Amino acid sequence: MIFLKISSYIQAISSFILFILFIINYSTVNNNFKVIGVLATISTIGNILQEISVTFMNGAYVNQIGEAYQLLLVILISLFFLNLNKTKLSIVLFYILVASCSVCWVLLLVYLNHNFLFSVYSIITYVGLILFAVLYFLYLLKYLPSDNLLAIPEFWIASAVLFNFSGYLIITLSYGYLVEILKENTILYWSMYNLFSVVFFSLLSYALLLHVENVKVTKHEPK
Secondary structure: OHHHHHHHHHHHHHHHHHHHHHHHOOOOOOHHHHHHHHHHHHHHHHHHHHHHHHHHOOOOOHHHHHHHHHHHHHHHHHHHHHHHOOOHHHHHHHHHHHHHHHHHHHHHHHOOOOHHHHHHHHHHHHHHHHHHHHHHHHHHHHOOOOOOHHHOHHHHHHHHHHHHHHHHHHHHHOHHHHHHHHOOOOHHHHHHHHHHHHHHHHHHHHHHHHHHHHHHHHHHOOO
């Protein structure tokens, strides 16, 4: 239980650090990276609401908060990639993913704590966002804007999305097996989610700093 709480706090701190970096560099960040800043803001607010729910309401609304955050996560990350790569495939994927997740979210409001429905919701979310990251990598291979791939902030965003949601997907698909092995002890299961999130927000923070640095260098270049 202690490890779960620690990993949860580290995850919350990592998203808060991204939020602070966004606020500090708000005037430098372009519109697309402002989407990442909004994501950090929503994550920070969600963490605060979940802590309030656990502390004062016996966790009464934790699931609903998490489900709403997941829908906003889908919309924001999808918009980020759609702004980078507006192909017909990306547009179709955007509408299918957002519509599917919205329907699942509404159903979850009706059928509270329905485990199978939440699993479907999660799998659709993770697969959709993974596809967006893969499509962007294919776009980079075709239209590589720089000789140094690691100098492209968007590359790190796509890497964070691919790593994080691939991990989430594997954990979700393995849930039944993990519960059978771990019996009632699912602390490790939820701790793995938190650790993936820490890496996710850390990579987003690095990408944001890299973007800010690139913008400042561009502004100081002689015309």
